[in-house]
Amino acid sequence: MSEPHIVIIGGGFSGAAVAIHLLREAQTPVRITLIEPREQPGLGVAYSAADPAHRINVPASRMQLSGEEEGAFDRWYRQQTSFLRDADARRPDGSVYPQRGEFGRYVAQAFLTEAQKQPGRVSHLRDTAVAWQDNQVITAQGRKISADRVVLAVSHPPPDLPKEVRAIAEHPRLVANPWVAGALENIPPEANVAIVGTALSMADVVASLTRLGHRGKLLAFSRHGLLSRPNAAAGLPKWQAEYAHGSLRQCLRQIREDIARAAEIGLPWQVVLDEVRSQGQSIWQQLSEREQRQFLRHLRRFWDVHRYRIAPQVADAITAKQEAGLLTVLAARLKTVTAKENHLRVQLAVRNDAPQDLSVDYLILTTGPAHASLTESQPFLRDLRRAGVIRPDALGLGIDVDTHSQTLDAQGKPSAIFLVSGPAARGRFGELMGLPQVADHAQAVAREALLTLSARCPII
Ligand SMILES: Cc1cc2nc3c(=O)[nH]c(=O)nc-3n(C[C@H](O)[C@H](O)[C@H](O)COP(=O)(O)OP(=O)(O)OC[C@H]3O[C@@H](n4cnc5c(N)ncnc54)[C@H](O)[C@@H]3O)c2cc1C
Structure with missing residues (x-):
């Protein structure tokens, strides 16, 4: 009998981590294909960030490939020349907050190391899955790949365009996706900027603009105007309590x-x-x-x-802007945006206050990934959904799965082929976004795939 074949769609952190755990834990040989258009597996949306102002939002000691490897990334990072060059990464309490790309590099290296230990077991196809036909994954480059198990590791779709800005979607003064490399670089230092959103992506944008020498006024708004909080100092005792009971x-x-x-x-x-x-x-x-x-x-x-906290370096950038009167945070809702010749006219409904009518040079959307429409966000997932193979979860957080992370079809029946790894399974598991939980989930999904292929003994 030929070796079972596991195809992983998406090689961000989740996909790369599933592949690493499969390689480490398979007790009989399995073949693994990781389909990911980016050059390096392990980076995905979060860790492909090239902007040095984008930092990991927890200390490096909390980032790992599995719970069994606590502190491994922190130790690795402190041995890199990039650590020596980045004095800003170090905090007075001894903790380090590396640039996000460093963690991507760490995972890519771990993937390569595991792959080299077992030559020929895993291949990374720089391609995109676009359809599912006759039990085969069809890719953009025309490959047809049969699989015994398919792991969906496709977590973060691009942000949605709010209906209020659709009419100006192509306007050069609208930055609809600030994650696109260089998206902020053309904004002049004196420009007046409005930012939709006040959470982590807004914090990234403020940090980037600060790095680019921006000196103009920034106005960030969201319905409740709540800002992500900073982390506490490192080395505090662990709180002991049991919360998983009661209403x-x-x-x-x-x-x-x-x-x-x-x-x-x-x-x-x-x-x-x-x-x-x-x-x-x-x-x-x-x-x-x-x-x-x-x-x-x-x-x-x-x-x-x-x-979801922010790195202290980013918190400092935000506080400095606020104290200098250059950043205002408002609880407000976008009512309309109109394109004028050299600016945008923005109308806001302000919470508990009079509406505001502003003229801004740029409008940046930082509303984050459009998780609610994940299954409609790309051809492959749309195809699976239309064929009734997958369905969105009832809470609108991602893809519906059972407690084994197997997808549920249109009738609610668990799939014998598809599993989901990562934040797209949040509807079932709840807290599944921060790295420690995503890492543990990748390991559990790898074990599930191996168990159902009888390539791993159950844990007694
Ligand atoms: C901007 C950002 C910053 C974050 N920062 C932190 C942090 O500092 N600390 C922390 O603990 N957590 C952080 N997180 C949360 C967490 O670490 C991520 O959610 C986690 O990395 C999820 O990775 P993923 O691989 O599941 O998803 P993604 O990063 O979305 O990767 C999915 C991959 O799938 C690929 N793909 C999609 N569709 C297809 C297809 N059809 N065919 C082939 N490939 C496909 C994409 O190219 C992509 O590389 C952050 C999240 C974001 C979005």
Whole structure:
């Protein structure tokens, strides 16, 4: 019998990590094909960032390929010449916050190292999956690839264009996707800029503009005007508590009480929320669907700004701009944008205040990946969805999967072929965005694929 063939669609962090774990854990030979258009596996959307101002938002010691490798990236990074050259990466408490591309380089190297240990087991095809026909993956370059298992590791689609800006979609003063390399480089230093969004991507944009010497006024707005919070200093004790029981209301009450108790003994709220986050998947899975919806509607925006933090270097850039009166953050909603000859006219409905009518030189969208429309975001997923092979999850977070990460078809039946690795499976697992959880999930998906192909013994 020929060796089982596992095809991984998408070679960002998740796809590369699944491949690495497959290579490490397979007890009988498997063949792996990683389909990823980027030159290097492991980078994806987050870690292909070329802008030196874009930093990992947690200390390097928290970034790893699996829970068993704690601290491995931090040790690797401190041995690189890039560490010696980047004095800004180091913090007074001894922690380091490398540029995001460094982590991509680390994962790409780990992929290569594992691949070289077992020549011929894994191949990286620089191609894009575009269709699924007769149990084969069809690629943009016309390949037809049969697979025993297909792992979907396609997490972050490009941002959606809000309906208010569709009429000016092609306008040169609109930056619809600031992740595109060089997207901000043509903005003159004195330009007046409005930014839609106040979360992590906005923080990246402010850090980039600062690096580019921008001196003009920035206005960032979102419905609630909430900014991502900074990290606490390194080396604080781990908070001990159990949150995965009771209702959403009880859980919330306990978290609030624990934050108050932590403050009494001089510990910041971050230690409590770090513990909540580490239990996030268990908490999420024991909530009813009604409570999950309540969380998404009422609490998610607060959770997100406390849980997705910004690197201290980026926090410093934002604070400096605010203190200099160059950055204003507003709770407001975009009403209309009109293109004028050399500027854009932006109308805002401001929360609890009078509407504002502004003239800006540039408008930048930092609303983040359009996860709600992931299954419609590209031909391959659209094809699978239309054929009823996959479906979006009921909460609009990504692709519907069961507890084994197998996709559910249009009737809710688990697939014998497709698995999802990474944030696209968040509807089922909840907290699945930060690297530690995404890394553990990749390992679990690799094990699941091997178990169902009988290429790995179950863990006793
Ligand atoms: C901008 C950003 C910054 C982040 N920073 C941090 C951080 O500092 N710390 C932290 O803990 N977490 C961070 N995260 C979260 C987390 O680490 C990422 O969510 C994680 O890297 C997810 O990677 P992924 O491989 O699942 O998805 P992606 O990065 O989206 O990678 C998917 C890959 O699939 C490929 N692909 C898509 N469709 C196809 C197709 N049809 N055929 C072939 N290939 C395809 C794409 O080219 C892409 O490379 C960040 C996330 C983002 C978006």
